[in-house]
Amino acid sequence: MWYLKxxxxxxxxxxxxxxxxxxxxxxxxxxxxxxxxxxxHTPVPADATFEVIHATDKDGIQVIRHSTAHVMADAVQRxxxxxxxxxxxxxxxxxxxxxxxxxGGFSDEDLATIEKAMLDVIAKxxxxxxxxxxxxxxLALFEKMNETFKVEIIRSIPENEEISLYxxxxxxxxxxxxxxxxxxxxxxxxxxxxxxxxxxxxxWRGDERNPMLxxxxxxxxxxKEALEEHLKLIxxxxxxxxxxxxxxxxxxxxxxxxxxxxxxxxRGAYVYNRLVDxxxxxxxxxGYEEVITPQAFDPKLFRTSGHLGNYNENMYRLWTEDLLxxxxxxxxxxxxxxxxEASFALKPMNCPSHxxxxxxxxxxxxxxxxxxxxxxRLHRYERGGVVHxxxxxxxxxxDDAHIFCTQDQVAEEIEKFLKMFxxxxxxxxxxxxxxxxxxRPEKRIGSDDLWDMSERALQExxxxxxxxxxxxxxxxxxxxxxxxxxxxxxxxRSWQLGTMQYxxxxxxxxxxxYTGEDGKDHRPVMLHRAVFGTFERFLSVxxxxxxxxxxAWLAPTQAIVLTVSDKSEAYGRSVLEELRSKGLRxxxxxSGDKLGAKIRNARTYRYPYMLIVGPKDAEAGSVSVRSxxxxxxxxxxxxxxxxxxxxESASPR
RNA sequence: GCUGGCGUAGCUCAAUCGGUAGAGCACCUGUUUUGUAAACAGGCGGUUAGGGGUUCAAGUCCCCUCGCUAGCUCCA
Numbered sequence: 224m225w226y227l228k229x230x231x232x233x234x235x236x237x238x239x240x241x242x243x244x245x246x247x248x249x250x251x252x253x254x255x256x257x258x259x260x261x262x263x264h265t266p267v268p269a270d271a272t273f274e275v276i277h278a279t280d281k282d283g284i285q286v287i288r289h290s291t292a293h294v295m296a297d298a299v300q301r302x303x304x305x306x307x308x309x310x311x312x313x314x315x316x317x318x319x320x321x322x323x324x325x326x327g328g329f330s331d332e333d334l335a336t337i338e339k340a341m342l343d344v345i346a347k348x349x350x351x352x353x354x355x356x357x358x359x360x361x362l363a364l365f366e367k368m369n370e371t372f373k374v375e376i377i378r379s380i381p382e383n384e385e386i387s388l389y390x391x392x393x394x395x396x397x398x399x400x401x402x403x404x405x406x407x408x409x410x411x412x413x414x415x416x417x418x419x420x421x422x423x424x425x426x427w428r429g430d431e432r433n434p435m436l437x438x439x440x441x442x443x444x445x446x447k448e449a450l451e452e453h454l455k456l457i458x459x460x461x462x463x464x465x466x467x468x469x470x471x472x473x474x475x476x477x478x479x480x481x482x483x484x485x486x487x488x489x490r491g492a493y494v495y496n497r498l499v500d501x502x503x504x505x506x507x508x509x510g511y512e513e514v515i516t517p518q519a520f521d522p523k524l525f526r527t528s529g530h531l532g533n534y535n536e537n538m539y540r541l542w543t544e545d546l547l548x549x550x551x552x553x554x555x556x557x558x559x560x561x562x563x564e565a566s567f568a569l570k571p572m573n574c575p576s577h578x579x580x581x582x583x584x585x586x587x588x589x590x591x592x593x594x595x596x597x598x599x600r601l602h603r604y605e606r607g608g609v610v611h612x613x614x615x616x617x618x619x620x621x622d623d624a625h626i627f628c629t630q631d632q633v634a635e636e637i638e639k640f641l642k643m644f645x646x647x648x649x650x651x652x653x654x655x656x657x658x659x660x661x662x663r664p665e666k667r668i669g670s671d672d673l674w675d676m677s678e679r680a681l682q683e684x685x686x687x688x689x690x691x692x693x694x695x696x697x698x699x700x701x702x703x704x705x706x707x708x709x710x711x712x713x714x715x716r717s718w719q720l721g722t723m724q725y726x727x728x729x730x731x732x733x734x735x736x737y738t739g740e741d742g743k744d745h746r747p748v749m750l751h752r753a754v755f756g757t758f759e760r761f762l763s764v765x766x767x768x769x770x771x772x773x774x775a776w777l778a779p780t781q782a783i784v785l786t787v788s789d790k791s792e793a794y795g796r797s798v799l800e801e802l803r804s805k806g807l808r809x810x811x812x813x814s815g816d817k818l819g820a821k822i823r824n825a826r827t828y829r830y831p832y833m834l835i836v837g838p839k840d841a842e843a844g845s846v847s848v849r850s851x852x853x854x855x856x857x858x859x860x861x862x863x864x865x866x867x868x869x870x871e872s873a874s875p876r
Numbered sequence: 877g878c879u880g881g882c883g884u885a886g887c888u889c890a891a892u893c894g895g896u897a898g899a900g901c902a903c904c905u906g907u908u909u910u911g912u913a914a915a916c917a918g919g920c921g922g923u924u925a926g927g928g929g930u931u932c933a934a935g936u937c938c939c940c941u942c943g944c945u946a947g948c949u950c951c952a
Binding site: 440483537616 | 879910942945946947
């Protein structure tokens, strides 16, 4: 590490350096030197320039959380002897620590007990102490403690790196030690607000072939107030959970008869269809053509495409009575094998169909780029533990399209796609988008040369557009690298929505060709792309983004007429009829409820407008408008409201 | 798929140590005629996810299956 390069005599503990400069205040937890966060225990060059990090700084909070993880591990090992420690980093909203606990997991009661023990450790306010040891010393220490996971970690630390131990507690009494890079707060008393939140399984080193450890999640803040604030935000986020909103707003539901396959109710179907319309309209502008393709296919198709073999475990297969009989005829084959080989498959993707269409006749270079769109319903068998509301389902529809083009056209097509993509996301006020370039996975088809070229093409596209991105190594599809566009849900889980994938392999496998200017056959390139990704997932993210408050153009019901009493029903119905005759989506509440109750009901359904009508309005030919977003707007002539709502009903372009 | 947790009326949730399944909302029927966030009364509604076991007795304890859920792994 860099500080090893400094001469020994010129190093002093960071605490001393900060003190010399007169900056050692009570809330200083670390310093930043050369962009690196170093705690006060760590030696730094005596002449280093630094920036102090306070407990309340973003970096400071991370130091607090990592230290809290240590205190938790200390408490856990004291309460549950025999439990081994592994790793415990600070994360986005808190920290976790993974344990190997004999005899199974932790209960909620255990969490409360652990939290209490942590408070005792914190109350003692013992300093964290940093100690540098040799590799052999570290190994000997943790081998003696039978901390097999730590031993494995120490062995994996590169030879040239320093190994440090962090201790807290009273030596010879309740001292606790961990091999750790740091950084840590000066003493346990710096941990003022901690809370353990949940427990879950996690594989050692994130690999499902490894044993499962017990992970405890928690969070910590520099003050009780900040912790309370955080917990409040989580509560509010839960209110916006799309699964809750879906129920409340009668948009969709699930039933055990079709696990993880949504039933869209009339109101949900309305929104869904408007999203589809919206994309269809844009396709006119961007030069796409739509096709309709089959749902189930002879498995031959998916052998050609490579799905059988690379995507097997995600596919639904279909059998028929005839198929069983055929299988029974030849005892050498057997029913199971015959069904496995010959049963039709529900499509999990549209690309093979589009290859079939492209290859169905001679194609000219003049046709390229050919952008072919498909709103086909797709089915993918997702493993039990991964499905999640509308975000991860087994039956869905993508705003899917494939672009067949020449190598030379790729750059422009990527550019056009990005333009379309950002235009759409802007229309939905989604601005926090993370882009990742997912590169070749282990399980893949095609030569490395093709992969090199494909990955380069996508990367250049992003660079030309000046978009920041991260690389997700090995995360590409089996047929090509991907650009992934990720957006977070209300609970800060990140979901991939849009995608663009460069695919040189499927045209090869389907032996696709177009006739070039030179009269010879050439292989086209294929781009897979989707802006929303799937309508299901997009809807889940968007629902949470707008909190169920759909804009007027998208709202299943734009306005509801509320009568003050029966006396105004006739007038109310005439208002309703007028709205509907103008193509507006309106409802009426002519029930015996009092006005207050009607308003309350209408609010929970989040209708953009309530039109309150009573004798005064009937007299004046007006409606009293209450806007969901802007509050009471007062009485206005019927025609004025109609014009206003019509203006708001246009979908963005 | 793995590790926890959960599954009671359409929805949100009660039910003490294993001892008669209950409330609010919604729905239906009346009464009330109401001007900006819940009028009142009555009624309907349940093989306690499904199956098996222990027990005199199971919503409650045990086992299996299904589903949901928090994470992990995997993915749009």
